[in-house]
Every structure is written in structure tokens, then in C-alpha cells.
Amino acid sequence: MMKPTTLIAFALSALLSQTAQADLTASESKLVSHIDQSNPQALALLEQVVNINSGTMNFAGVKQVADVLIPEFEKLGMQARFDSGEAFNRAGHLIAEIHGGKGPKLLLIGHLDTVFEPDSPFQRFERIDEHTAKGPGIADMKGGNIIILQALKALHKAGELADMNVMVIMTGDEELSGRPLSLSKKALVDAAEWADISLGFENGDGNPKTANVSRRGSVDWSLKVKGVPSHSSQIFQDRVGAGAIYEAARILNSFYEELRSEDLLTFNPGRIMGGTTVKHDPVSNSGSTFGKNNVVAESAIVTGDIRAVSLEQLQRVQQKMCAIVARSLPQTSGSIEFGDGYPPMGPSDGNRTLLGLYSQASEDLGQGKVEAVNPLNAGAADVSFTAAFVDMAIDGLGMSGTAGHTVDETGQLDSLPKQAKRAALLMYRLKHQ
Template sequence: MLRKALALTLAAMLSHPAAAGLNATEAKLVAHIDQTNQQALGLLEQVVNINSGTMNFAGVKQVAHVLIPEFEKLGMQARFEDGARFNRAGHLIAELHGGNGPKMLLIGHLDTVFEPDSPFQRFEKLDDNRARGPGIADMKGGNIIILQALRALKAAGELDNMNILVVMTGDEELSGRPLAQSKQALVDGAQWADIALGFENGDGNPKTANISRRGSVDWQLTVKGIPSHSSQIFQDRIGAGAIYETARILNSFYEELRSEPLLTFNPGRIMGGTTVNHDPLSNSGSTFGKNNVVAEHTIVTGDIRAVSLEQLQRVQEKMRAIVARSLPQTSGDIVFGEGYPPMGPSDGNRKLLSLYSQVSVDLGQGMVEAVNPLNAGAADVSFTAAFVDMAIDGLGMSGTAGHTVEETGRLDSLPKQAKRAALLMYRLKYQ
């Protein structure tokens, strides 16, 4: 099995003296990335200057159509997959099936959080090592790193007989629905692949990478009570009312679940009264009620962020049990919606991080450690976790102030991260 073979080879590589340096091919990879860095920075500036806010479908497609020819130059089959069925622009898919080595899925995304009405639209160089621009770190820099790594492998004569699938989604920042369709390209790719490499910017620190990401799943709590004049509350036939019952449930969530390690659960919106009108599409609603009337309805919406599928399922069962207890004459129901699955810190992911860290050491860039999952939000790589033997994320461009008009990328991290990625894929090729 690939997982077992990789584990044995990784152990041998990490303990062998020959791992402490670069061979001739690896030196070629590094040299090519250095020689073409200005070209890569030019392409980065070009795509940053194209507005590709998630809902700007034309802009997302434009970025894809700038990058597709670059993949085609590498001998890859590249196309844009339309996203009309899930109300998004779509995804860039590029693939190469050339050998018997491990199948590698490389993950990026084309969209940003900055729509055409944002004041933040252009690439601006701040100094030799920093530039500001929409999506420069999250994650147009990561997309260019993917290209640079593949270009280096091509120049060294190593790419043609590799098995590579690139998926750059067009809706990472605001996922289309249903998720089963908007993330189908990722899931299909993961089912094909052995290894998933994500090129998000992680926590912005090149000394870390993600081997675990907490998932994010929505929930909605609906509670019903018996309406009555407030003077009758707590009577046997009236009971506690919907708002008291909701308060009990939320307080029980807090008391009974907050000891779970690496778990967060947040009620983001609450509405209650005699009548409640809820519009989930606009994340808004309205209520009507009087101080002298026992509340009949409440709705609460929130999310759960769990570090593993097992934890998510366990917490969901606890929440259902809490809701089912019910104060007198009340009833509640909790429904869990779509969301990003968690990517747990598996043994395979740890081994992949060890190899990546060794690559970094051999490049003179120092060791790489795992990001604390509390500092790692949901990302597209999570959709691969149930299928691949190994996964890692955070291989993209370092930066700061993501999702703000001060988003800044470290330009000097682009060649450094591209070198790491190229060497990692080269070493994985021969497992």
C-alpha cells in the first residue's frame, strides 16, 4: 500500500546522511526558480490587478484564463470548469498523467474577498520584499508558487513522467451551494490522489505548515413554547416559554462542551418572540413580541469548529441530547447544515510535514513545525482529508492582514516557498 511504502521510505530518508543536502537535480530546481523569479513576480502583479472577488464571475474567469496557458506550456491539459450549477464562476483544472509515481493533488483558489466595489484593487510595491494588493497572499501568491514549482520540475526534466492534478477553485472565500457540487472537483481529485498539497498562506509564518484544519459546520436551533399572558408563565399548562428554554440550551452548550480540546461553537444570531421571520440567505430576520406575552418561538444560528470528524460527530450528539431535555411545555430541534469537514492531524500528515521540514532544512531555511489548529481556519484542502494518504497546507506565500485592505505579501517568500514545493514533489516522486 502506498501509505506503508511512503512511511518506510520517509523514515529512511530522514535518517540517511545523504538527506542533508541537495543532489544535482535539486540544485537545478533551485537555480531555475531563482532565474525565473522576476517573471513570476510579473505574473503575480498581473493577476493581483484583476479583480476576482468571489461573486465577480467574469473576474474569476479572467484570472483562470491568464493561468491556463501557463499550465499548457508545461504540457498539461488545462480547462475552466463552469460553476453555474452551484452559482459560482467555476474552477481551473490542470492535469498531467505521465508516470507510475504517487498521484499529487495541488490546491489553490482564484477568488478573493474583494469585490469590484472594494476600494482595494491594485498591486502596490512597498519595498523590495513587500507588496500590498487584494489577494496577494490569500492566495494569488500561492497559485504562482504552484506554477513556479511545476516550471522548475519541467526544466529539470522531471515533470513529464509525474502524476499531477491542479485544482484552483473559484469559490473558496464564499462557497457555492450545494457544497456537494461546488467542491466536487476537489473530492474527485482527492479520490484519485495519494497526496494533497494546499498552497494557502496558512498563518503567514514560513516556519509553520498545516497538517490539521478545523472544520466549520453550521447549525440552527428552533424552539417552541406555549404563548400566554406573562402572568401565567411557569404554570403547568404554560411552562417556561421558548426564550427560557433557549437560554437553558445555550447555557448547557457552554457548560458541557467548552472543555472539549480545540473545539469552538458559536451562536451567531438569535431571534425570539411571538413571531419570528428568518431569512437565512441574507443572514437576517425580524421578530415581534410583547413583554407581557410568553414567547412562542426562537431561532438561533451558529457554527461548530472541530478538529476531527470523530469530535464533530461526538459534539453533535451531545448538542442533540441537550436540546432534547426540554423545560416544561417546550420543544426544540437542532439541525446541522453543510460545511467544511475537519482535517485531522493524521500520522500520514505528520510524516509529510517531516519530509517538508527536511526539504526546508536542506535549503537552509530551517525546520517547519505544525500550525496550532486553533489558528487554522477551514480551507479547501479539508475536502481531501477523508481520501488521501497524506495532506499538508500552508505552502503558499507569506503575508499579513489577509481579508483587509492592508493585505501584504512577502515577495521574498515566493521563490523560497516555490523551492520547498518543487523539492518536496521531486522527493515524493521517487517514493
């Protein structure tokens, strides 16, 4: 059954017009007050989950974070569970839901895992000052998970949540996706097919004045090149040609010269190996080569990724890359393959309308306007797997912070209640459109 996209977009556009410059109603003020009153408990819960190592491959740790959060959802009258990720070699996902029948179907997206495995030196929550703390995954994105909970708790306290349609998915493999993606992202896609609206609580670019109406996708590529092995004194002769390494260099330089004019596109060769023999292990992202300076290289392998802002751009660039590879220097041949990856979340009118509603909520809270972030300043995220199925989506609603994915990662603690208020007010208004 097709979703009534036009109807929802029209209704939300009307809602945006109605709420412009509006003061908070009494019911909306109750949401805000509850978040302020419960903020100490939210900070304590944040510290608790940050102190649990949940590096993606620490399956027990990922599940332990879920085990802490599941009872919090159940207290709100939601059904909550942890779905095993055994089929895609990851811990699994937390899923919580409530189906009350009122308002649009909302999908709220977080993730349980971090980039910090048990052998990382960065393991504990540390208060820096009144407004700032360090900790593994504090902004990316355990803070975002707590914001989801705080917003839902406020709606529950106000008697609003019981008859809403909300599904929460916190994945256990956002930082290092399980394979195949068709299984590891199935819960997200299934939820998106049900939902009307997706709200992602990643930290975006870390600036509370921005949110994402688009995210670039990320797709891997692998280039394999063959040449004719021979004594180096014979290179460039008709029967020997240029060798595999020269051909790989030609291809990479052509990528650089012919593709970098594409707006919002990046393409990066992350690993290159060449010589007489090449052994490549894509699972461990490693390899080995053997070759001599006086031997023309027989093989070369290059791997990298493409980040495109739309599916159309991705397909166009892939076709150009294939054409470049096919040209070939003398006595060489190459092939390029594209792997699974994160799809683009392209900008849309629906996404911009939703951002407008979120921005209006922020202004009504006295927090100022929220604008769309430049897609170049945000990486791929789980919300992208939902974008093709919902009527509208935004991301970057999580906790502000800096230095994500490093041992200096910090979170802005005062952004926790601010972002929770924005999210709660947005969901309340979506319900009562």
C-alpha cells in the first residue's frame, strides 16, 4: 500500500505555517519542564552507558548497553527487545515500539556501538567542566540515544506517547556494518517501509544550529590491473607494454582529473598494492606484495570509496570510472567492481519541510534557527537506509560534540536537554498536525 506522501507533505507544510512564531502551549511547556526536571537522571544514564565498552566487535558490550536501555523503554509502555545479529556477524539491534494509532508513523534511529574496542585506551566517562565531558562514543552517539529516551519520556509524562506510532531502532553495527548489508540493515529497511518519517539522532557536524536534510552515501570500489611480466629493460616494448603499476597510476590520475569537478562528490583510493605477486585480504583490510625493481609489475590492486549525494550521481560516476578503466595502456587490462555500501540520502522537499518544523520548534524554545548542514561536513549514517522509503527524513538531532572517533571525543552536556526538548516538541506537533 502506497503511503499518502502528498497528503502528509501538505499537512506538514500547513503545520509549519500555523506554528510560525507561535508561543508554547501549556502542554508543550509541560514537555519542556519534564526534560529540565529529569536532566540529572539523564546525565547519570549517559555516564553509565558511556562507561560500558561497546566497540562494534565487542558483541557482549553492545548487548550490555541494550540491556540497560531496554527497561527504560519498557517503563514507557513500549515493547522492547534485542534482535540477534548472528546472521550478519554482529551483536544485533535494539528495537522498541508503540502503536497507538494517532499521528504519522515515526522512526527514531540511534546506534549502540562505538569505534572504541576493548583494547582502546579510551574507556571511561570523564567530566571536564560543568558543560563538557569526554568519553568513548559520548557524542557518537550514546548522547543521541539518551536524547531519544528523554524526548519519549517527556511525551509519556504528558500522556501523549500511549496513542502515538513510534518505532526506535538502535543498531549495533553502525560503525562497522555487518555483511551482507541486506541482513544487517533489514530491521531499518523494514521499519522505514512502515514509517512515514525518519528522525536520525546522530551528532551530525556537531553544531546545534544545523541538521541534515541530505547525507552522502558511501560505496566501496576495488580496481584490479594486469600487465605482462618481463625484465625491466623491456618495459614499453610492444610485447611488454606499460606494466600494471603504470596502468593503475594512469587510472587513478584520470579519476582525479575527470571526476573531481562533480559537486559534492569525493572519491578516495585508500589502499594500493602492486608488484609481481599481490595478496589481498579485504576482510582485514591488509595485504602483501612481492616484486623487484628490475621486473615489470604483473599485478596491482587499488581499493577505495565513493561518496555521492544522490543515487543518480553515484550511477553516473560509476559509469565514468568504468569507461576510464577500459581505456588501458598497451598490454594492460583492468577491471573495477563496486561493493555494497550506504545509499545516499538525497535532499527533498519533504526533508526541507521537516527541517522547517524542527527549526520552528527550536525558535519557539528560544534556541534559534536550525539550517541544513553542507553534506560535505557529514558522513554516511543509518538514516540513509530509510530515506528511499519514508516521506521525509532529517538527521543530526543528537548531542553536540567534537573530535568524534578519537580519544579526545567530547560531548556538550548542556546540549542534552536542549536537543531533547527540540525532539519532543517536534514529535508532539507532528502528532497534533
